[in-house]
Amino acid sequence: VPLVEYGGGSAQAGASLTLSCESFGAAFIVWLGDMAWYRQARGKERELVARVSRDGTSELADFAKGRFVVSRDTSKDEMLLHMNALQPEDTATYTCWADVHFTFTRQDVWGRGIQVAVSS
Numbered sequence: 001v002p003l004v005e006y007g008g009g010s011a012q013a014g015a016s017l018t019l020s021c022e023s024f025g026a027a028f029i030v031w032l033g034d035m036a037w038y039r040q041a042r043g044k045e046r047e048l049v050a051r052v053s054r055d056g057t058s059e060l061a062d063f064a065k066g067r068f069v070v071s072r073d074t075s076k077d078e079m080l081l082h083m084n085a086l087q088p089e090d091t092a093t094y095t096c097w098a099d100v101h102f103t104f105t106r107q108d109v110w111g112r113g114i115q116v117a118v119s120s
Contacts, residue, residue: 003096008114015118016084021096021111023077033099033106035072035079039092039116049094050081063089086118 007019023032036051050070052058058070069082079096096111 003098003109003111005094005096005111005114008094008116010117010119011086013087013118013120015086016082017086017116019081019083019094019114019116021079021081021098023098023100023109030101030103032074032077033101035096035098037070037079037081037094038097039090039094040113041089041092044092046095052079083116086116088118088120090116091118092116 002024003021004024005019005021007017009017011017021035034051034053037049038046039049040046048061049064050058050060050068052070052072054074056072060068060070067083067085070079072079083090093113093115095113098109100107100109
């Protein structure tokens with residue numbers, strides 16, 4: 001079940017970027033549960049950025065509150081992360097995660113990650 005991230009790149013401090021995560025699905029997927037964005041900066045541990053449930057309930061990390069918005073379109077199995085007022089400390093690899101449910105089991109699925117670089 002591939003998860004593919006789009007929208008990364010370079011930005012100036014204060015600018016905005018929108019990341020998207022799409023599931024291209026497989027024949028045996030029944031449904032997607034929670035989806036989330038994680039990020040990992042060089043030399044640091046991976047951290048949760050935002051998480052959104054199937055019904056749209058979301059949570060944001062403290063550093064993302066007031067700047068980032070996470071949304072989800074279940075009809076497309078797509079999750080968006082709108083990042084505003086970017087700061088150099090937001091520079092990291094952003095990775096999509098999904099709780100994927102098959103007929104008889106579930107699986108944590110990760111995307112390959114996408115780079116975001118913010119310059120001052």
